[in-house]
Amino acid sequence: MRNAICTFCGNACDDIEFDGFVGKNLCPLGEAKFSAKQRIEGPVVNGERVSYEEAIDRAVEILVNAKRPLLYGFASTVNEAIRLGVILAEKLGGIYDQCSSVCHAPSTLAMIEEGIPGGTLGQAKNRADVVVFWGCNPVEAHPRHPSRYSVMAKGFLTKGRQYRHVIVVDVRKTATAYLATEFYQVKPGYDYAIFSALRSIINGHEDAVPDEVGGVSREKLKEFADILVNGKYGVIFYGLGLTHTRGSDRSVENLVKLVQTLNRHTRYIIQPMRGHFNVVGASAVAAWEAGYEYAIDFSRGHSRFFPSEFTAVEALIRRDCDAALIIASDPAAHFPKRAVERLTEIPVIQIDPHPNITTLIADIVIPSALVGIEAEGTIYRMDGIPLRVKKFKETEYWSDYEILKLMLDKVIRLKGE
Ligand code: SF4
Structure with a gap:
């Protein structure tokens, strides 16, 4: 079976070649699922x-x-x-x-309040020249995401890694952070405050921002805001590191507001990194x-x-x-x-x-x-x-x-x- 779909993580990679339960192109997570011998x-x-x-x-x-x-x-x-x-x-x-x-219930609540400036992984692959991973670690949770849709993906308009600014925001240096152009290590639970600070800077009120917010200096935040605003097309991927920390759905709402602010200058979408x-x-x-x-x-x-x-x-x-x-x-x-x-x-x-x-x-x-x-x-x-998964x-x-x-x-x- 060619072009089969891996039914493990939310990437749903659709280029798998199955021979029985052995699949070509599966990442280690997909391989572990399909090679699991034990059945009820x-x-x-x-x-x-x-x-x-x-x-x-x-x-x-x-x-x-x-x-x-x-x-x-x-x-x-x-x-x-x-x-x-x-x-x-x-x-x-x-x-x-x-x-x-x-997992992502806070995203649903935020969506009810604010809507979601969403798009597709195809848009991320083909257009994005700025990719942000906020509180998520695709290298370990969605291993083929970086190569298929985001960091290294070769799209029609953005032709590969060297044309992309990759930013990772997390409380620790994750495996994904090693792929980043910029890594911002933030204090746990300060996402909401950092979104507000970035919105203030982008709206021209940088004087209202304290010297340091959530472990990131104002100068660094200004650099961060500059990268975001100067992108032609940006995607902010976020994970449980945002939805399951202090602020929860209110933090996601503030992220949506940041994206709305960015969309007055350029084009941005957000995408929750869904698990199953x-x-x-x-x-x-x-x-x-x-x-x-x-x-x-x-x-x-x-x-x-x-x-x-x-x-x-x-x-x-x-x-x-x-x-x-x-x-x-x-x-x-x-x-x-x-x-x-x-x-x-x-x-x-x-x-x-x-x-x-x-x-x-x-x-x-x-x-x-x-x-x-x-x-x-x-x-x-x-x-x-929507994708059709097959039986073979x-x-x-x-x-x-x-x-x-x-x-x-x-x-x-x-x-x-
Ligand atoms: S990233 Fe790995 S686990 Fe996820 S759908 Fe693709 S092959 Fe399967």
């Missing part, structure tokens, strides 16, 4: 092997009898399955939440179906969005959910201790191709086909570009779509339309 062998209910139909029957029984089940995950599956997940949450009167709620290959789909599909991207509660028969109550972590810690369906995700490995403790107290159903920590606490485990090799569908790359290997495993479709049919039969 078959559906299991309370430690006993059963058929897919039996496992789904038992799962539906738990979900229908729960007062408010949590449906969580979705960032590593296709849009068609995500859509069924949202509908299932609605029919069950439960909560739909997805992996964004523990279809975390954008987990937001977008929920927004089409229910009007919100994450933390959606259907317990009153209509969708309600309230992040401080309806994210998976909050709902678990508040003991608001009495069953959980986890799809293509591993919350037991990533959630805070109290949320994981609650997961151990309620019935948990897991759908995933590979065993992980959540498998250890799940009552029902339903293995699924690997998206992009054994199952097809539509995904959104980190910049929102027959398998006994059911796809997430097939599993959720049967679950939904059974729920509708039991609860009505």
Whole structure:
């Protein structure tokens, strides 16, 4: 299979050549995913092997009898399955939440307040002569991003590394910082103040800026602002180093305002560095179906969005959910201790191709086909570009779509339309 898509990180590299599970052009992260030998062998209910139909029957029984089940995950599956997940949450009167709620949710909140001056990775590759990485480290988290879309990419108008100014802003010297033309080491939690300082300088009010902001001198900030303003086309990529520090969504809002200020002089876009290959789909599909991207509660028969109550972590810690369906995700490995403790107290159903920590606490485990090799569908790359992932290997495993479709049919039969 040529031009296959790597279904690991938000880059969704679409130039992979697969021979079985071995792929050419994969980075070490992609290679590790596709060469992982260990699969969940078959559906299991309370430690006993059963058929897919039996496992789904038992799962539906738990979900229908729960007062408010949590449906969580979705960032590593296709849009068609995500859509069924949202509908299932609605029919069950439960909560739909997805992996964004523990990563780029502050970007969603900032977007609601300020909008997003966005673009595509293609624009970054072809046009950008200034590339900023703020609180993100693509060399380690999205290893082919620098060569395909940003630092070294050869575009139509910007022909390669020597034509680009690459700036890294972070609290420590990351692997990406070694690729940079300029590295600004900032104090943790001062991003908001630095954005404000840069906006003041660009607006001609540099006298209002103190001698030092967030560990960066005013002179350095003036140099930084000069580079930004003198770029013909700039892209600011940002990551969890911004969204998960002090200020959170307010910091992202201030970054959007900085980009708006820059756009009075030149052309800039921002792009969150999204983690899982279809975390954008987990937001977008929920927004089409229910009007919100994450933390959606259907317990009153209509969708309600309230992040401080309806994210998976909050709902678990508040003991608001009495069953959980986890799809293509591993919350037991990533959630805070109290949320994981609650997961151990309620019935948990897991759908995933590979065993992980959540498998250890799940009552029902339903293995699924690997998206992009054994199952097809539509995904959104980190910049929102839709891509079709293909199936090129027959398998006994059911796809997430097939599993959720049967679950939904059974729920509708039991609860009505
Ligand atoms: S950068 Fe991401 S999408 Fe590309 S090959 Fe590596 S893991 Fe896969």
